[in-house]
Amino acid sequence: MMKNYNSLIWGFLLFNSIGFASCAASNVDEVVKQTEQVPQNLDKVYTINSAAELNALTLSPGDKVIMKNGDWKSQQLNFKGRGTAEKPIILVAETKGSVILTGNSNLKIEGEFLTVDGLSFKNGFSVKDDVVIFTKTSSNCRLTNTNIEDYNPTDKTVDYKWVSLYGTNNRVDHCSITGKTHQGTTLVVWLDDKANYHRIDHNYFGPRPDLGVNGGETIRIGTSTYSMNDSYTTVENNIFDKCNGEIEIISIKSGYNKILNNLFYECVGTVTFRHGNHSEVSGNYFIGNDVSNTGGVRIIGENQKVYDNYLYKIAGTSLRASISIMNAFENPALSDYWQVKNADVQRNIIANSREAFVLGAGKDAKRVVAPDGVKISGNYVLNPTTLITILDEPANLNIQNNQAEGVSLSAGFLKLGNDLQLSDGVWQRKSALRKPFWLDVPVGPEWKKDNRSFLFK
Template sequence: MNIYRSIRILLILILFGSFTSQAKIYHVSTFTELESVIISLLPGDTVLLAAKEWNNVTLTFKGEGTPEAPIVFGAEVPGQTFLTGSSRIQISGKWLVVRDFIFKDGNISNSCSIVEFRTDSDELAYNCRLTNVSILSYNPTNKDIDTKYVSLYGTNNRVDHCTLLGKTNSGATLVVWLDETPDYHLIDHNYFGPREDLGYNGGETIRIGTSDWERYNSNCIVEYNLFEECDGEIEIISNKSVGNHYRYNTFDRCEGTLTLRHGSDCWVYGNFFFGDLSKDCGGIRIIGPGHRVFNNYLENLNGTSYRAAISLVNGIPDSPANGYRQVDDARVGYNTIINCKEPFAIGAGVDEEKTLPPINSYIENNLIVARSGLDLVKDYASTDGVSWKGNIHNADKIGITADGFIKAELPMINDGTLYRPDDGNPAIGAALNGVFDTITVDIDGQSRPLNGKDIGCDQVSNNPVVIKPLTNKDVGAHYDSSTYADKILLPKHIIKIEDGVAKLYFERTDSYMVSFYSMMGQELSKKAVSGNFYVQNIVSYPPVFVVDIRSSNSRYVTKIINNSF
């Protein structure tokens, strides 16, 4: 045997030997059973909670998985394990996956988080994942009791494909809590459903940070989420930290704004905002220094001032952490604004305390199809600190005296989702060089040229559209995905691992869809096969993976130890 391969095998045995012969699936039907299992979990193990109602329990999931072999806590049958009453989940450790549960019929009597990425103040979660979980109208009867549906601590965690809706009480739906270490969390492909107006501060849908930590980096990414009728308060998303990116999200009939409330140097791009003319729906509100807002689409927003399509807020001299820092070096460009009541609000919120207008800021190459008779820009304080360039519009009035505006007829075409420049639209190829020369794609994910970009969020192109407004089917929890549960009366397929290949001997000759997944849910391969035998090369597969075999009337899912190293 080659000496280097011998060393490799030895290293694999050292790293994974503790679980390759021990990885197990535990079926748990009582709280006592769960407690006894938790203390003995090894990388690659899976704990499946019985398909029943678990009432008034705090489920503490701890463990030390690995990137290749996370520890999975899931529902025995996806969507059939219900957590009710005052039930909660707490997670701490490394490389854990929590999936497939439903919280419903909540009866919370004290302030808490329903899912918390820590089990104690010094026991946090790292590289852990919450996926395919629903939290549905899980509220106390007293709306003044503060709860969070999800509280993120630690670093590099992910919340994805979850459904969070119906919150009626005080407290943000999802919160990222900061410390001195940047978080690097990923919040993606979730459905944030209707949330009624709380009536006072504290009804955010997402909050990243607090005013006390607003000078610290969080570096989170919030992407591909659908926010639908999130009306809890004016701040749908409340940014209170540094370095976060908000991209490719869809906001549908939300009576509020994506608010850069505290912090600095955040990017907002590739998002879709759709309003309802019967509500005060807003767009993007900018406070503080260094923010970038580009490639966004905003339509039918009826808000003004703080809720304008794009609002730059006045600041407070020597602002305290919980005040309003002056807008400085804001860059707003290549956005498309359609039929919004107030496309731009400059100096919103000006009063005896907030006396500092935006400075050193740029608004360039935006396309605005305006409402008849309304100003394009509402000057609440002073626009002297804003440079305007290449903004094309059809408004009756600009509202300020400044260069940088081009009035023109703007033929647009509705493709069923968005209004886009039609043939002959003067926005095509007309963008001027400026602060966003380096952007290379538009809101669709299509390429932009180095020179001669189109004004607005959309570059006219025949290339495939890869980023679109999201619908319910694109996001949220869905309970027909693969799971790690073995089922009663499964087909009697046989799987053998030999010499770097997986040999699948099917119970009978038939047509099958054979899929291989990593333990983190990444699809490794997928193929339609016919017959009673199939071979798949697995040399590059992780030490533990999942095989999903489906026919027209059966399904077989199992976890495999890869001994091909």
């Protein structure tokens, strides 16, 4: 009887032990299932009121930092982190355009896949660094929907840049950058011993007065020191509105850059291949409206391409002609004028301008080396004051299949046929009609409407 009782007790304990283990296992499985169902989203959102709060953060891919609306006076923002292509780190205004950086504020972008969105710098000036700096270690970073306006010191001889692009694969887009009245280039792409592949697109560059001295470019790509290095920077779909700082609106000082499909409206200056080789200026609109000293494209260096541009009522001559091809120094230093070799000028339309082509421009006691291998082909010239001026005839000059109207024809030019038609206010080839980009593509910040009007007078 006792043996049977003990067996019963042991059986009861074994049954409960098994049952408890089974329940425990079932509970563990349930916890695991619940854990698996919980979203593993660790992205963080920070809301800040000062640069000190930003500078103290350690940011991870996917994090977002929101700057509270208001007046941020004399704030030195250091935006650092390493995002990824799938999960960039974002610094954004609470309401785009309502974070106003004043006083001596500036911004430094340092890291990978960082995006700055919706800020506004105005009613201030920088005392130490440039206004916005992409550092040398930055890559795949972006400044977008941002305004820099009238950020000028009282002393107009003070030189600092409003945007400095170091690093690689960075982008400045849909910004408004207007009203620079002091010394220094507005935006600079800084080059070293490797290409940087930056993109500058869909920005509005507003009026800038003539400084009367060198150093007032709106964009400079490279420097004389690194001018034989390649940048591969693209500048496209931007508006340059009365950017008159100096003779060079865009100064190309490196190789393999592209200036594509931009509007230069009443700009007193030129897009200049100043140093370096193998760059391209194509599909742009130069609207001079007979404003004194408005210019087109100035060519220096080797293997430069000038295709499919529209140049209207360009009033400049010689170095500021619609297309000016320069003479060079005999033994040039990096900062001097290098010989034009193999310039390729095709399918441009030049309407109602003073001087369509100038060859050997700038010839003087030092600039004595004529261009070599200039090709001018398939261009259209309507009603110029002067079709072509030859100050020093290039070697291996090839002028062919061009058409002109309203002027005495020169060798290589035929009477204008019926290839062109007026479309959207612009003379265009019938076989390649396109709507001017600024008519239906957003340019500048989505929240800011600049006072701009582009009439063809």
